[in-house]
Amino acid sequence: MFDWNDLKYFIAVAETGSTLAAARQLRVSQTTVARRVAALEREVGLHLFERRSAGYALTPPGQAMLANALGVRDAAARFEQLARAESRDAGGVVSVTAMEIFALTVLPAILRDLRTAHPGIQIRLDTSDELRELGAGAADIAIRCSKRPAGAGLVGRRIADSGWTLYCSRDYAALHGIPNNREQLARHPFIGGGGALWEPYQAWLRQYRLEESVVMQYDSVAGLLAGVRAGMGLTILPAFLADREEDLVRCLPPRNDDITGVWLLTHERVRHVPRVRLVLDFLARELTRIARS
Structure with a gap:
């Protein structure tokens, strides 16, 4: 089972096109982003990105997985909103x-x-x-x-x-x-x-x-x-x-x-x-x- 946290690195690289830009967005090192994306690819057994000199480009499997990853992110955001609402309702x-x-x-x-x-x-x-x-x-x-x-x-x-x-x-x-x-x-x-x-x-x-x-x-x-x-x-x-x-x-x-x-x-x-x-x-x-x- 892959680490759920690796999805946010996958999404950030997919949206920004590079590990450097994703690192700035997530406020971590570029090495951390690259390592977490590689770990996700090993766990799921898929090449999600093509490494190019100009940056990272999604492979067809990566494009297919992105929609699901975004769904997980949105579900997590809704979960957080509901939790905060419950807290306010206390x-x-x-x-x-x-x-x-x-x-x-x-x-x-x-x-x-x-x-x-x-x-x-x-x-x-x-x-x-x-x-x-x-x-x-x-x-x-x-x-x-x-x-x-x-x-x-x-x-x-x-x-x-x-x-x-x-x-x-x-x-x-x-x-x-x-x-x-x-x-x-x-x-x-x-x-x-x-x-x-x-x-x-x-x-x-x-x-x-x-x-x-x-x-x-x-x-x-x-x-x-x-x-x-x-x-x-x-x-x-x-x-x-x-x-x-x-x-x-x-x-x-x-x-x-x-x-x-x-x-x-x-x-x-x-x-x-x-x-x-x-x-x-x-x-x-x-x-x-x-x-x-």
Whole structure:
């Protein structure tokens, strides 16, 4: 099989009539042009040019092959134009669904950098507690904490492991200490709520029989984070996010049965749409970097 790149040397010599003129056109040496044309002739087993003192003239086989070579060149040019068009089309709206706690912790900086790198992309961020169905087009991309995401046609990757465990603020720890067993936990106030976080949180409190220790409940993650940061008490948070909050201190290691995955998902229907692919790859790279930091 001949080298496809040799066709451009063949065409240049055919159009200019000499290896010198072709070399100037292609901005390479005359020797390179002559060598590549000779290599093409060897590979196809044809004499494409007659070497004359006045230059190169196409042989009948060369004339017959030129039309096909020009067709390859034109097809390559169309391919490049389509690729550039696809690249330009890597703009528009991409909908991302994620738990609210992601939007309050790691996502703002990531989306800021995405905007800087790709100003044509507009992100529509959905932080509803309701699980959005990607297959039905409710969102293009999902960031989920789950042991194993369910849903037909989902594709993606597990970015990191993340257990749920107990946190307090640094100021709270300085005043009241960091509890590290059940007896000590019973002497500390707990902040409850957090929307979608409340279900795993309730399970954790039931295990340690600490339901009566909840002194305040928020109906959103924003309130829950505000409460724990202010030193109101202790709360349960996903370690992947809370471990990276400078104001927070982990009190206990996660339980093994509380280990979930941080998943980045899309649906096979949109996985190759340029703007979705671009955002998916950007999120994967940045979330992986955070997981390894």
